[in-house]
Amino acid sequence: MGFLFMFNKFIFYSLCSLIIWLPIPLGSNRPWAWAISEVFVFLLFFLHCLFNINKRNGFSPPLRTWPIFSLIGILLLTLLSQLIFSYSTDPIQTQIILLKTVSFFMFAWLICTYTFDKKRMVTIIYSLIIAGLFQAIYATFLNLSSPSDTP
Numbered sequence: 001m002g003f004l005f006m007f008n009k010f011i012f013y014s015l016c017s018l019i020i021w022l023p024i025p026l027g028s029n030r031p032w033a034w035a036i037s038e039v040f041v042f043l044l045f046f047l048h049c050l051f052n053i054n055k056r057n058g059f060s061p062p063l064r065t066w067p068i069f070s071l072i073g074i075l076l077l078t079l080l081s082q083l084i085f086s087y088s089t090d091p092i093q094t095q096i097i098l099l100k101t102v103s104f105f106m107f108a109w110l111i112c113t114y115t116f117d118k119k120r121m122v123t124i125i126y127s128l129i130i131a132g133l134f135q136a137i138y139a140t141f142l143n144l145s146s147p148s149d150t151p
Contacts, residue, residue, distance in 0.1 A: 007051050012114040014044055015107075016127040023135050034096075038103040045106040048113070061112030068112075072105045 022037055052059040061069070079098040081087065088094040115124055 004051070007047075008114065011044055011048060011051070011110065012120060012123075014040075015110055015114060016123055018044075018107075019124070019127040020131045020134070023131050034100060038099060041103045041107045041110070044110055048110060058113070061109055062116075065112045068108065069105070072101065072108065076101055076105065 018037065018040055022033075049059075076098070079094060079101060082094050083091060083098065111124070115121055
């Protein structure tokens with residue numbers, strides 16, 4: 001039981017660290033930042049699947065979150081149909097958006113599954129506050145520095 005509990009905590013705190021890291025590389029608006037976050041989310045989701053392979057419950061998030069996942073699922077089906085039936089005007093960008101949306105779906109799935117009590121919700125909120133505080137300090141630094149020093 002101790003290993004399973006530690007594995008659960010590892011996935012949860014990895015999600016919190018991802019929340020803090022995501023906005024750091026220029027708002028994660030770079031292809032390399034997308035790739036790192038997507039690989040990290042896919043790896044965490046794979047570990048989640050391994051962790052819950054023999055469990056009857058615990059794999060899926062609570063039932064009250066299913067409307068969110070149904071909307072994201074409709075978006076995934078729309079993107080997939082655009083690729084399959086060649087409706088897209090830019091298939092490469094559609095593939096990129098599809099990959100990002102799958103990653104977002106898995107990330108939301110993991111957050112909703114592993115944030116099951118008040119203590120974990122507070123930890124997620126603190127992760128968001130830390131990420132926002134870092135972004136505010138970094139933006140202030142960029143705003144007050146000379147233009148040649150900014151990226």
